[in-house]
Amino acid sequence: MATNMTVKGQVTxxxxxxxxxxxxxxxxxxxxxxxxxxxxxxKAKTKAADKLDRFDAARGKAQIKWRTDELMALLRAPD
Incomplete structure (x- = not known):
């Protein structure tokens, strides 16, 4: 089974x-x-953590505990 390599080094x-x-x-x-x-x-062995999407991987990582009213006041504050 022969295949050709592209200029980028890719093969099928x-x-x-x-x-x-x-x-x-x-x-x-x-x-x-x-x-x-x-x-x-x-076939590469994958870890369960590799299967998480980028949002699942970031969920729960914030260090600051914002209250909703404080966060909304910050976001709505005039520049």
Missing amino acids: IPKKVRDALQLSPGDAVDFAVNADGHVVVH
């Missing part, structure tokens, strides 16, 4: 390989070179 993983590794769009892959110089591709 052949369908047989994607199917064998059960890869889906957006999945991460790991590349390694073994002692014989062969490239080995593995």
Whole structure:
């Protein structure tokens, strides 16, 4: 299964390989070179934290406890 590399260094993983590794769009892959110089591709293991979207990851991180009326007064204050 030969494929061509783009000028950006990108290649398409052949369908047989994607199917064998059960890869889906957006999945991460790991590349390694073994002692014989062969490239080995593995489906990357992901942590549960990696699956959080950016809002879930930021939720609950604020250090200041604002009261609603104080926050609204700050946001509505004239410049």
